[in-house]
Amino acid sequence: xxxxxxxxxxxxxxxxxxxxxxxxxxxxxxxxxxxxxxxxxxxxxxxxxxxxxxxxxxxxxxxxxxxxxxxxxxxxxxxxxxxxxxxxxxxxxxxxxxxxxxxxxxxxx
Amino acid sequence: xxxxxxxxxxxxxxxxxxxxxxxxxxxxxxxxxxxxxxxxxxxxxxxxxxxxxxxxxxxxxxxxxxxxxxxxxxxxxxxxxxxxxxxxxxxxxxxxxxxxxxxxxxxxxxxxxxx
Numbered sequence: 728x729x730x731x732x733x734x735x736x737x738x739x740x741x742x743x744x745x746x747x748x749x750x751x752x753x754x755x756x757x758x759x760x761x762x763x764x765x766x767x768x769x770x771x772x773x774x775x776x777x778x779x780x781x782x783x784x785x786x787x788x789x790x791x792x793x794x795x796x797x798x799x800x801x802x803x804x805x806x807x808x809x810x811x812x813x814x815x816x817x818x819x820x821x822x823x824x825x826x827x828x829x830x831x832x833x834x835x836x
Numbered sequence: 837x838x839x840x841x842x843x844x845x846x847x848x849x850x851x852x853x854x855x856x857x858x859x860x861x862x863x864x865x866x867x868x869x870x871x872x873x874x875x876x877x878x879x880x881x882x883x884x885x886x887x888x889x890x891x892x893x894x895x896x897x898x899x900x901x902x903x904x905x906x907x908x909x910x911x912x913x914x915x916x917x918x919x920x921x922x923x924x925x926x927x928x929x930x931x932x933x934x935x936x937x938x939x940x941x942x943x944x945x946x947x948x949x950x951x
Binding site for chain 1: 840869871876877878879880881884891892894895927929938939940942943944945
């Protein structure tokens with residue numbers, strides 16, 4: 728069974744701080760995706776990383792895929808209250824998408 | 837282009853009743869996935885379907901749960917004889933491709949409460 732472990736599970740920070748969320752697995756994934764989910768809504772894709780060592784930037788968000796394609800990280804610079812939400816990493820193999828347990832981020836003004 | 841449509845958004849059932857959750861994928865998408873989510877937790881994979889076929893149902897309990905995606909009409913997740921532990925948000929997602937990097941487009945979920 729492929730498992731994705733996210734850490735931390737909960738994070739409460741002040742506006743302007745930086746943070747990093749980690750997604751780790753003992754299995755190799757052909758790709759990893761990061762989704763963001765707001766209360767009462769479905770997850771929305773932020774990014775897909777495919778190549779080991781790949782780094783992708785989306786404004787203040789930086790995503791990295793580990794060299795061995797077993798782990799990924801999401802770094803947010805100068806967090807804003809609008810970044811508040813549940814961040815989910817997901818790995819796909821043999822068709823289905825498996826999600827980590829999520830990181831709940833709260834950014835206080 | 838309408839997104840993934842799920843209904844009902846909220847459903848209340850008493851123990852022992854049946855719950856039917858419907859999902860209309862985005863236009864042109866032939867792959868449908870059902871996930872279950874408890875508050876502040878990740879999504880647990882239940883079942884992956886293509887039109888008229890169940891591709892992977894490894895995450896779905898063998899008893900009381902069934903899913904279908906007919907040639908015409910929405911995908912249906914059916915839960916028979918519901919119990920309190922079935923209370924959760926059920927999300928449907930669709931994609932146009934079966935490839936390894938395809939994005940999943942999620943609906944807004946159906947929240948089932950079992951009294």
